[in-house]
Amino acid sequence: MAREREVGTLWIGGPLSWLEQLCLKSFVDKGQKITLFSYEDIPNVPEGVIRRDGREIIDTDDFIKYEHKNSFALFADWFRLHMIHQCPGMIWIDTDVYCHRPMDYDSDYVMGYELPGEHRVNNAILGLPHDSEILAQMLDFTSDRYSIAPFLPKGKQKDFVKKAKAGKPVHITQQPWGVWGPMMVTHYVHELGLEDKVQPLDAFYPITFRDRTKFLRRAAIAEGLITEDTTALHLWASNKRQLGNQHHGLAPKGSYLEKLVKEHGIEPALAPIKGRGVATFDGALVDHLDLEEVATVADLTGAARSFVLSLHHQHDCDIQLIDVDPSGQFGNDPQPWIADYCAFLQENGVDSNRIRVIRREKDLRPVDVLCNLDGFGSAYRIRHLNRIFDRCLHSDSRVFMDIKKGSGAFPFLKDYGTNEQLSTREDGGKPVIRVVVTPKPPEGGDDAAWDEIATRLAGDDGFYRPGPEGHSFLFMPRSDDTLVVTFDNLDITMNKRDDRRPWGYSFIKEQGWSMLGVLAGGWTWYRNPWVSDQFDELRDSGFFNRFKRVVFYGASMGGYAACAFSAAAPGADVVAISPQSTLDKSIVPWETRYKVAWDRDFSGPYGDAAQVSGAANKVYILYDPYEPLDSGHVARFENDNVERLRAPLLGHRLGSSLNQMGILSPIILGALSGTLTSQDYYQMLRTRKTFPRYQRELFTRAVDKDHTQLAKRLGEYILARNDNRKVRLGLKDL
Template identity: 75%
Template sequence: MPRTREVGTLWIGGPLSWMEQLCLKSFVDKGQKITLFSYEDIPNVPEGVIRRDGREIIDTDDFIKYEQKNSYALFADWFRLHMIHQNPGMIWIDTDVYCHRPMDYDGDYVFGFELPGEQRVNNAVLGMPADSNLLKQMLEFTDDRYSIAPFLPKKRQAEMQKKADKGRPVHISEQPWGVWGPMMVTYYVHKLGLQDKVQPLNAFYPITFRDRTKFMRQASIAEGLITEDTTALHLWASNKRQLGNLHDGLPPKGSYLKKLVREHDIMPALAPIKGRGYTTFDGALIDHLDLKEVTSVADIAGTARSFVLALHHKFDCDIYLVNTNRRAKFKGEDQPWLAPYITFLTENEVDPDRIKVIRSEADLRAVDVLCNLQGFGHRWRTQFLETFLKRCVHSDTRIFMDVRKGSGAFPFLKPFGTNIPIATREEDEVSVTRICVFPKPPEVEEDDASWDQIAAGLAGENGWYRPGPNGHSFLFMPRDPDTLVVTFDNLDIAMTKREDRRPWGYSFIEDQGWSMLGVLAGGWTWYREPWVCDQFDDLKASGFFKQFKRVVFYGASMGGYAACAFSPAAPGCDVVAISPQSTVDKSVVPWETRYKVVWDRDFTGPYGDAAEVSKSARRVSILYDPYEPLDAQHAARFIHPNVQHLRAPLLGHRLGSSLNQMGILSPIILGALNGTLTSEEFYRMLRKRRDFPRYQRELFNRAVEKGHTSLAKMLGEFILNQNPNRAVRLGMKALG
């Protein structure tokens, strides 16, 4: 009697693309139980897919791959055999196999011919008895990573034998593609006479590898080849290369793939095809962005449209297309790339009102992400990039660009900030490196006061200012002899994003009459500068903090880390930290994937692990969003009795900005700084979030993600009656 069984698969390689999301979700939607094994957290697995740790099957960190193609398919070939052996009845499917209809085969052998002629057996769909001779022999064969397969061409076998005789056997990773895959399965199926167990071509491979691009043509072409015998349909991940090179990593309009993503409610722009083998596509850049919020993105070369589209759909940001030429001049005519770029965006659900064309230098503005792919420093002369670095960059901007060896871009960029290489490729025998730039503040004009001058003026006769290396500094402003507030800020932000060029909270703290010690970092350093530690040691030893009855350390994100980490300099102080990191030491928090710029810093010592050393404080108030996974994991590391966890759901990492927009940041911080803020009072004030558009959007999205469609529609109608929330409006449109 036919039976529908569980299927299983494996994913190695970070977030899923829309193709894997589509295939996994198709099994859920068609009612076939599916388990995804993995060795790391995957952030975008469709709802309904069962998750299991790959170490249940093979406990290893040795993920062997076909080196020639840079593919983990080799490890997957090995893994699937052990999965079937340890999970009797489970059928393996590759992550590029789509559920056309559930597999209800009665027999335990489930695999199919992949080419006409009934010879070659593919293993993209693979099922067999856990105790079968077929599985036993393949497991034995794969135990030896230097074995010489009897099914390889005789000449190749002879060459491998010669190397083995000389003590240089060929490792499996250097052997031909499929040697543990289709070639091996085909050999043993025929050797054991199991050809009658193999499903015909139409079962899984009605569209063969040779015809795989038909999935990207008009939907009717593929539909004409799929038959009633088709169940698990192989979509061929090899199509990713053409999708990335020719279609911006998205399913082509009118194609069979486009039809499928619509049928299963997958949004490709949020998970574009990011790479294939050694080739990476622009959409992959979104995995290298460490910002939690993006309000604007600009493209100055017209070549980053898949990345820009992904940013827009993830962050709902504005898009600026800069109509400039290779010499950074703004001419009257539009650049040739502009019109097709806009068409591409609007065809992929970007509201035209969110697209702004910059046609003059005067209209340039600072943005959160600046795209310069294949532009200045690559195809065009580097020096003309200066205009955009001065006009489009603030201290939090991330710049993505390509640098051609010999262009002079690296020395040119050095005064502007720090860069991190992402990938390197060869073009016409010349190396091109894709980088992300973390900027330093722009040079101030000659008639503008420097920070040294500003700080000295703020300190006055009774205070003091200590400049340190690499832009770090301490500024003390004495007022109330009883209360001192120590704030941690970024000098870049103070000088480039605040009109008054004051440390964070300056006016607020001045209004309360409290004394203030401003500690400023010279960039994104997490204050891991030995000089900073020395200053706190000196202040502690001199009794500086003891002269005050009450000392409060305050900071957000990087500053929140510092407020907690340096609190041992003033034992018994109070700490207020918004969305802090507990540390960025990868050996302690290997799950922290943000802030690559500081991964090489030393986070040890008495001011190192903030979650541990802050136990000397009287009280540590941690404000964070529990639905921001990384922030929540950091907050969970603060476990000492002096910790007060204050949860602000669905308001994001930049929690302070959200609270400020709601008009409750000042009373919350004031209460925290003067010691009167209780949990009850915090949550009472936090009720205002119910009318906050960001909170409403996140709440609506969570209802949709959880499958609570009716609830989401009711909530969406309620929100839209209050305000024209664009994200909710689009979400309601998608719900139908």
Template identity: 75%
Template sequence: MPRTREVGTLWIGGPLSWLEQLCLKSFVDKGQKITLFSYEDIPNVPDGVIRRDGREIIDTDDFIKYEQKNSYALFADWFRLHMIHQNPGMIWVDTDVYCYRPMDYDSDYVFGYELPGEHRVNNAVLGLPADSDALRQMLDFTSDRFSIAPFLPKKRKEEMRKKAEKGKPVHITEQPWGVWGPMMVTHYVHELGLEEHVQPLNAFYPITFRERFKFMRRAELAEGLITSQTTALHLWASNKRQLGNLHDGLPPKGSYFEKLVQEHGITPALAPIKGRGNTTFDGALIDSLDLDEVTSVADLTGQARSFVLALHHKFDCDIQLVNTNRRAKFKDEDMPWLKDYITFLTENEVDLDRIKVIRAEKDLRPVDVLCNLQGFGDQWKTQFLEPFLQRCIHSDTRVFMDVRRGSGAFPFLKAYGSNAKLSEREDDGKPVTRIRVTPNPPSPVTDESWDEIAVQLAGKGGWYRPGTNGHSFLYVPRDPDTLVVTFDNLDIAMTKREDRRPWGYSFIKDQGWSMLGVLAGGWTWYREPWVYDQFDELKASGFFNQFKRVVFYGASMGGYAACAFSPAAPGCDVVAISPQSTVDKSIVPWETRYRVVWDRDFSGKYGDAAAVSAAANRVSILYDPYEPLDAGHAARFTADNVQHLRAPLLGHRLGSSLNQMGILSPIILGALNGTLSSDAYYQMLRTRRSFPRYQRELFNRAVEKGHTRLAKALGQHILKKNPNRAVRMGLNALTG
């Protein structure tokens, strides 16, 4: 009697690409139970996939691989045998196997021919009785890492025997591809007479290895080869090489791959193909980014578009394309790469108004990520990079670039920062190193310029207090009744804002309120004893008591601080956008962001913001409930004085979204002057209905939840209101 089977697979660790996400999610969506074994954290596993520690099967850190191809397929070949042995009835599937329909084979023998001629058996799909002779013999064979397989060509076996006789046996990692995989399975199937159990070609491999490119061509080509016998469909991970080299690591438009990712609600731009064997593609750079937030990215050469797209979809950042030539000159005519680049972005759900073409040097601005791939320092002369480094980097910028040996780039870059090697390739006989540049810490000159600015802003009646590790307090007296305490990052104030003022300075000035600006010396979360001492002194001296109303305000890191330091002014109001409650891993082990501050001490009276802010009059928390980590922090604020103001589907950078909608100022004004009620807030938030990001996220959620009819109706309604390109493309995919 047919029975639907549980399947299992392995991913040693690290992020999945969209191809693995697609295959895993296909089993979930088709109702087949799937378990993913792993040895390290995997941050982007689809919901519904069962997770288990690979050490339950093989407790090791020795992940052997085929050295010639730099592939862990060898370890997977070994792992699958032990998984089947320890989990009777479980079927192994490679992570590039798609569930076309659930496998309901009654027999525990589940494998199939991979080529016409009914001889070669593949192991991408493999089921064996846990007590079978076939499995026992395969386990015995793979227990010897220097064994000489009887199924290898005669000449190869002779060579291996001679080496073994000389005391230099050939280790399995140096042996031919598939020696523990298809070659071994094929041998034992025929050796033990198991041919009657082998499924026909169409079951798993209707599109053979030689035909694998059809997955990347018109969808009808692949569909025409799939039959009613097909259950699990091998998509051939070797396609990754062409996907990375020719298609920016994304499914080609109109291809079978694109049809599948749309059917299962996968966003490829968030998980592009990053590498195959020894080849690394540009999309992999997102794994080398050590920033928790990116608001802007610039590309100087037009060679980083898959990386830029991944950044936009992950961080919702703005994109700048710099229209310059190899001598850093700006021309009236567009560089040849610009048009195709913009088309690529817009076809992958980037709104045109988030893309800015820089056509003059005076328009260059500091960005969080600067891309210079195959450009200055590689194909072009290094010295012409200087104006971009001078104008486009701030203290937290990351520069990704290629450096050719003999270009002089490494000595040139010393003045700007340190660099880390990411990868190396050979081009025209010369090594080219891909690096990430991290700027040097701000110089004393920068610190002194802030001192001068701060003293000037404080005026005669105010004061400025520089502290340890770049922290400082700035008090600007105005209205004796209202004080607004803001929390900001000095690096951002000095490098990202043209007026070089703390956050909200002009806004607060326009209201005539007094201001206390607390500035951090980087991403410190203000966990500095000097900062605690300042708040203790201000409280003890009665500084806050002289005002009728005190409001603490901040966003993200600043939102944490606004809540955490509110006990210094009991009875104050707090306004926090997307705040963290703490970054203490013992309290919030699920908080995976902000690694830079994990070693800081979050204890004490200014420590856990969710607990200590109970001393405030009212704490208004603005957050997106669909951002799991932000929602987790918001849920920890449980005191009676807390007002939770939800902003669904607007993301962690909530302030930016509200600003783009034109309602940030009235919301903040109402919050700071005490007139913002829940009703007034949600009335203003109705504006989001015409906001492209909100529309896109709402539509995508309907699709992901399988509410196709609702999604179609919603999409049609949105398009009547405005030409939301992402929604239009998604609707086209739904309607065929």
């Protein structure tokens, strides 16, 4: 019987790229137990990977790295030795090692030659007896951070000895790459005569470092080099540089890497490759975006493809491509990048109806993210941005752009807002600085403008109550029959709606219902104590008792609030789309989104929405059961008054999908009026069968589950009725 082995690896912290996700998930999918050690939160670890704190092995915050390459491989070289020593039998694997088939080696010696000639031993896969002489000697050697390795070139050793005698010894972080890695392991293997313990080249490194880009070429090329003796396959993280520079951080079409991500259900656009060493790629811009939600992203120059694709897959946002020439003019010949950009997006799962090419100035609208990489301010004159900024920016927009020194861009931007410098590179001998721009508030501020609008809407019989952090309560009385309490974001109201009205204003007005709009000045989850105090006062004054029926409505953050604050009006109905139950990390430690609100206080009578909404009459929750975080929150709503209305494969922003399908209004009207039945809902939801996103997701799931014949029939059914590029390409692959 083969020996069952466990593998272990390290990721210090922060999100994984799709390459690490692929490798970790491959061990889970192939049935080999894998543990990931880390020192910080990692939000996107594949399910089935065992998590452990790295401080169990080395309790430190000193993450040494090879400074010349900006590589934490040095700390990993040190960590793996201590992991092997403290975890007998565990095999170390780098996070760029793929499980071709499980390692079931009987011996505790698990290591392999990485080059023809069988001399150099790599440590990307390393197993050693925890009490072995080789491990003891390497632990001793690495205990001195100024040690001079006897396996360094003689000239380098002499130089280091000279500097040490002069009182300036060379720290390990300044020494050559691999001195605690492959060079050290190779030295001690041969020093101790352990050559017979080393696996041949094709066990782990059938594709050598020199040939590493073969993983990026036609799949058959790599497959022809992998043998039946290959187990853990080193994919070489160095490929990230070419993936970022030439393939927008994605797996190249038709490559071996693309075959693997499809096999294991990894979506590269959700976890873009952001950099390698000192090089950074456009996908890294997602780390500098401080917005919790993005509804629309626009690209001015066609140079932000990986960033835009990642935003779309993470936020389900619409994409605008602004077709202007280098002088900022519309209406001339289409820019050459437009058609190729559209094809790229559609090839990577973006429905064509989510892409809009803007060819007239009057069609420009405010967007959440505007990309101007290698464009106005670096390659073209900055003054041509005036009209675009004036039409596209709202107070919560973010602009990512490049600025060449001497272009006049920094003085230009002072009129629009502040900027944060992200990185610098050289272009033609001049520095080019990448920045993110945050617009300044309009004259007088949104608050002042909202005060005027809200006071007018409230009239003599209603009320408007402004509070801290931009929170406010606006009551507009109409009928004592029904009151609808809505939760909205002030920025969306003021900057993303032409009428500058709270969500549902016209809709609710048409029904003759009274409305209480509760607005937040940002992503606060309404957790300012002032908001709770207002609901206490409304409850205690009998405000809600005036109405025969009270309904609380909201989506996402507003959905949380609708459920939570319904406790102020026991017996009310609630309609919530994709709500959170709480963001208290002690209750929902698995919630990795919305970090901006993690430090908020979610205690008190309006804290845990899943619990306090039990006082409501009926709680309608619309959600996508295949969104794991959303379904995790919904599962916490266990009271008998909850009616779960599933919207499979429509995502977190399913309100947008329902609206595109033309059924959001009748669903919400029925729910708010109390006439919606589950039969009515699912009858209307049948419309999704012709909705491109649903078709794509359904087809993808069939492929991922290896239901090949079902996927073929489904794909043919879809294409017989309408073109769906993702389905068409997927069907071709089948």
